[in-house]
Amino acid sequence: MARVQFLGTGNAFSPAGRMNALVLIDEKILVDTPPTLMPQLRRENISPAEIEHLLITHWHADHIFGFPFLMLDRHHVSDPSQERNLTVHLRPEGRELLESITELGFPGSVEKGTLSVVKWNENEITNLENSDWKFERFKVCHTPETDPHGYELTHSNGFVFLHTGDSGPCEEIDSRAGRADVILVEMGVPNFVESPHHHTPNDITALAERFPNSKILVTHNFASSELERNGFPKPKLSNSIMQLEDGDEMIISENGEIKFVNKNT
Ligand SMILES: [Zn+2]
C-alpha cells in the first residue's frame, strides 16, 4: 500500500483556502519545499526529521523557499544530533542555490555541518532508498531560468504516478502520460492568461481527452478552494478530472486500485 498526501494545492499566489502545492508520499518523500512547508507538516503531525527524500522540481520561490525552515528545524529541534538521513534529489547547481538561500535566511544559524550531512543526488534516475519508489526526472515546459522538471514515480507494484511539475503542455509529458495510472498537473493560470509555461483549464481538458485511461489530478490551482465563498471561482472541468483540495489523500492498494479520502471535510 502507498499513500500520497496533497498537503497544499495552491499556486504561487496562495488562493483562498489553499496553501502552496506540496506532495508527501508515504510520510517520508516530499516533492518541493514551498514557503508554507512548516505549517503544512505540523498540521499532519509530521516531524521534519521524518523526511528522508526531497525531490525538487524547479527554482521558483513557491517551490523552494521553505527549504531553510526545514533545515533550521532539523538542526535545532527535530534532529540536533544529525542522525537522520535526508537525500535531496535535484538538478546540477541546485545545491549551491539551496545553500545560499539557507545562509541568506538564517545566517550563521544553520551551520554548514547540517547541510553537509545532507546527501545531494543529481542522477536523473534513482531508486529511493528505504522506500518502494523509484523515479525518472524529465524536462518540462516552464520558465527556462528555473530549470523545470517533473518526476515519473514508479512503485514496486508497478503503479505509475506522473508528477508533471510546474509546466505548460509539452511533448515530454505526453510521451509518459499514456503509461501513467495517475497524472498530477499544476494548473497555474486561468484560460484568459496566455502562457506556454502553465497549464490552463482548457489545456487540462485537452490532456484528459488525449489520455482517457489515466486519472488526472489538478493541483497548484489558481482558483480558490471550493470551501471558500470569496476569491477566484473554480473552473468547471469534466467529472473525470479531480481538482484537489488541501488535505486530500490518495491511497494506492497492492493491486493498484486507488481511493481518495480527506479527513478535513
Ligand atoms: Zn509554482
Ligand SMILES: [Zn+2]
Ligand atoms: Zn514555477
